[in-house]
Amino acid sequence: MVLGDLGSSLQDALEKVAGRSRIDEEAVEEVVRDIQRALLQADVDVSLVNDLSDSIRERALNEEPPAGTSAREHVLRIVYEEMVAVVGDATEFELEEQTILLAGLQGSGKTTTSAKMARWFSRKGLRPAIVQTDTFRPGAYEQSKEMADRAEVPFYGDPDSEDPVGIAREGMAEFEDRDVVIVDTAGRHALEDELVAEIEDIESVVDPDMSLLVLDASIGQSAGEQADAFDEAVGVDGVVITKLDGTAKGGGALTAVDQTDSSIAFIGTGEEVSDVERFDPDGFISRLLGMGDIRALVDRVEEAMEESDVDEEELDPEKLLSGDFTLRDVYKQMEAMGSMGRLDQVMDMIPGMGGMGDLKDEMPDDFAEVTEQRLDTYRAVMDSMTDEELDNPSRVGASEVRRVARGSGTSEEDVRELLEYYNTMERTMSQLGGGRDMERMMKKMSEGDMDMGGMGGNMPF
């Protein structure tokens, strides 16, 4: 099980305190046990799980929930904060001259990361270069050269050499006048003594300002051991998690960061040089916990409100997430979502909706894109509907579909598509019924009257 599944287990665990205004020891114990089970199954290191549960237990019982928050919100917030505390803020980079060493297991994504990071620095206005010291893997030179070309940064390597330390020395000399030199190293299947010796030698020649450990997001319990070994060899200052576009959600990275007392610098989200993001603790943990990126959603809702002519009352987040809406509401929401972006991405950000792949699959293929043209069609369809049909779309049968299509100058397919969308949304929303606390929080946040009490205004709760 990957950490992504943690979200649903956690939701179950939190249901146990749902509805209670105060939490007793027994309820907290139950939640902590469920969280422990979920974290362990998600390959988070045992001692880290124990530490986390101690803090959650201690805080849930001793801290007074802020006024107006339920027991569930209280515990959720603590779990969230404790996990954010483990990952910490993103690794800081000064935008100045520096040398960065990349280390990691074979196939973890070092070569790809070196090009991505070089591109990132060059977009920040610095002049980066890449040195490829991997003489071990046939093809590493070519791959690195090609990636560097794509990132439009200079590259140094030597396909005929078997001396990585020599290449490192030559590369550093070659790029003396560049601002940022990123040194890529060879990986091995397992962390071998030979590799450790090699990387130590490269490190002493390169004298990096920063050494980053590159980890594949799917690395499990062994993350701690790897991180320890690399930390001992070169001192890990930060972690890069790659392949977060896959199914894994990076549980192992949590252990690595904790173990090396470092932080996460970048995350890799694809094979292209542009597929890299600076690490954002809020978003990462929200997604990790399966709670959706609430902050991002709220930001987009607010942006959409400014951009579209939908007035605030109409775009009520509570209504957006509640089950009782009609076709009229669907239209308003679509209009708003149209200015927020693709519908499927918006859905991913709604708490609890991330795992609802089935429902999203039910939508017609290109439905995620709410285009202007489509909105015009729906406007026409709705104009031809009676008030009763708009309020009770389930009463619209085949003969009404025909009538509405004729009356609006659209096709029966258009009418059915709108109804189908309505049904999917309604089912989704009623499944989210259990997430009412979250809805209320979203509403409060969107209204800007949420007490962020000492959390720097960064928390979604």
Ligand SMILES: Nc1nc2c(ncn2[C@@H]2O[C@H](COP(=O)(O)OP(=O)(O)OP(=O)(O)O)[C@@H](O)[C@H]2O)c(=O)[nH]1
């Ligand atoms: N989907 C996805 N694939 C990635 C990502 N980062 C790297 N990859 C792929 O993972 C594979 C291994 O990446 P490399 O960059 O060659 O890994 P490496 O650590 O340099 O490998 P060695 O040189 O053998 O140690 C390649 O096929 C990359 O395209 C990512 O963020 N997402």
